[in-house]
Amino acid sequence: MIKESDLQWIRKWFELYTQEYCIGKEKFDSCICLKVVHTKRVVEEILGICNSLNLKREECYLAEIIAILHDVGRFVQYARYHSFSDANTENHADLGIEVIRPELSDYFPKK
Ligand SMILES: [Fe+2]
Numbered sequence: 001m002i003k004e005s006d007l008q009w010i011r012k013w014f015e016l017y018t019q020e021y022c023i024g025k026e027k028f029d030s031c032i033c034l035k036v037v038h039t040k041r042v043v044e045e046i047l048g049i050c051n052s053l054n055l056k057r058e059e060c061y062l063a064e065i066i067a068i069l070h071d072v073g074r075f076v077q078y079a080r081y082h083s084f085s086d087a088n089t090e091n092h093a094d095l096g097i098e099v100i101r102p103e104l105s106d107y108f109p110k111k
Helices: 003-020 026-052 057-069 073-081 092-103
Strands: none
Touching: 003 026, 003 057, 003 092, 026 057, 026 073, 073 092
């Protein structure tokens, strides 16, 4: 069961993780910022949906975590390739799994 403390940890982790990708170069950082803002909008949208569906608190925590993590692979994708094109780089969902698996190993089934 997802707890509020899990959500808070992931919120903080995402904030710190994405800050690492801001390197002080305006064009690069603006692309990173674009994905941070996008993620925040997805979180707002999903919380609106959660409220409209009267979901349980724990279900809303899970939904928000999914929203926070849904594009987490975009940051490493842009850092490696300076592109958000899955077709010309790597699939951002696969990259996201690479990023979150070690960070969230307690939540993944062991191989
Ligand atoms: Fe997205």
